[in-house]
Amino acid sequence: MFSKIAIRNFSSTAASAYKVTVLGAAGGIGQPLSLLLKLNHKVTDLSLYDLRLAKGVAADLSHIPTNSTVHGFTAEDDGLAKALKDADVVLIPAGVPRKPGMTRDDLFNTNASIVRDLAKSVAENAPKAAVLIISNPVNSTVPIVREVLKSKGVFNPKKLFGVTTLDTLRANRFLSEVVDTDPAEESVTVVGGHSGITIVPLISQTPYNTRISKEKYDALIHRIQFGGDEVVKAKDGAGSATLSMAQAGARFAGSVLSGLAGEQDVVEATYIDSPLFKDQGIEFFASKVTLGPEGVKEVHELGLLSDGEEALVATAKETLKKNIAKGVDFVKANP
Incomplete structure (x- = not known):
């Protein structure tokens, strides 16, 4: 006979059961990302796909006693289609590292x-899934996915996301080092894109804006924008930011799942087909959004910016316009 606690837990889990698929699951990001997703109680079916080793990763993760089954698929026997079938959320970290x-x-x-x-x-096998793009360069790969989904007649702007969460995590961590606070308590809004000068941390919207000297502010902005280079250099040719990116991807996926489950006030920054600067020819832009059962529920305005941030956003927009066009043109030339 079930105890009352057991019944409550069972009901809670059953109410938010989702299939999540990771494409590129055996890679440097894919493996730790898959591990973190295995620990998310909302994930009840975890499907892992890669050209090789995905079945081994799945077997390894399947021994962890959480409320999900894990299946591994490779290219044989139509594995990609099987991995994607009926997925609610698809994460794509596939690709080569920097x-x-x-x-x-x-x-x-x-x-x-x-x-x-x-x-x-994805368009053929999981047309209604929320699609989370991690593969770099995100500024261009997200437009590529949009163009493909549009060509198949299944594009939903509320369900296509570029994962920029790592920029937020870095901003929180690096700011905390400057102002000597607990990084877990920080919440920096980062807008724009997901590479170099397109990354715009809105430090003026934190409580510490007037406490940071110009020298430290400039160094902080540069470090957030180019934090990935620190990791590439430190790994000495052996890879890029994989573990921190996996944590970022798992956090964002968790927020998407919370939104799908109908939880309230789920807010994350993400790179989307955005209305914010469409009148200026910028079709994609990262900003805070509220997530809900249909994906993006609300796109947040940037709010009040400092003069320096206005300049950073202007620079980001010019670069983004080129990055976006590069992705769109690629699909036109290589359908």
Whole structure:
């Protein structure tokens, strides 16, 4: 006979049961990301896909006693379609990592083709899923996915996300080091895009704006914008930010799942097909959004910015316009 507590827990879990699929699950981001998703109680079916090793990763994770089953798929036997079938949320970390001296744009030619092909399968097998893009360069790969989904007639602007959460995590951590606070208590809004000068942390909207000297402020902004370079350099050619990116992806996926489950006031920053600057020709922009059962419930305005932040946003928009066009043009030339 179930105890009352057992019945309550069972009912709570059953009310928010979701299938989550990770494409590129055996990679440097994919493995820790899959582990963190296995620990999320809302994930009841975790499907892992990669060209190789996905079945081994799935077998490994399946031994962890949480409320989800794990299945691994490779390219054989129509594995990609099977991994995606009926998925509620799809995360795409697939692609090659950055190496020393490489920018995110250097990754474009390789990762663009990978993301395009995966997007085609998402359109065919999970057309209603929330799609979370981690593969860099996000500023261009998210527009690629949009163009593919549009060509298949299944694009939903409320359910396509570029995961920029790592910029938020870095901003929280790096700010806390400057002002000597608990990073877990910080909440910096980061807008724009997900590479270099397109990343705009809104420090003026924190309580510490007047406590930071210009020298420290400039260094903080630069570190947040180019924090990924620290990791690439420190790993000495052996990879890029995989563990912190996995945490960022898992956090954002968790927020999307909370929104789908109808939880209230779920707010994250993310790179989306945004109305904020469409009149200026900027079709995608990262800002805070409220998440809900249909995906994006509300897109937040940027709020009051300092003069310096206004300048940073202006620079970001010019770069984003080029990044977005690069993704759109790629699909036109390589449908």
